[in-house]
Amino acid sequence: MPYPQDVIIRPVVTEKSTRLMAENKYTFFVHPRATKVEIRRAVEELFGVHVVQVNTLKVRGKQRRLGRRIGRTPDRKKAVVTLKPGDKIEIIEGL
Secondary structure (H helix, E strand, O other): OOOOHHEEEEEEOOHHHHHHHHHOOEEEEOOOOOOOOHHHHHHHHHHHOOOOEEEEEEEEEOEEEEOOOEEEOOOEEEEEEEEEEOOOHHHOOOO
């Protein structure tokens, strides 16, 4: 993936991800084919921080109904990025 904007889709803002921010860990939805190295480079380039560790997980889509029709939400990939002590991503903490 050539551009960091293509790797990182958006931050995950939930109660758990907000709690993890206190431990200097930030959660993002990322491109399903992005590797840990690409995610690390994208976060460092976009936010100007130093990444210590990247953990990834795939989130399977859930089955949903709308009337008689059954569909699925899309599969997604999340990345939990641990930053060097002292670094922060200010944009996300303001949400």
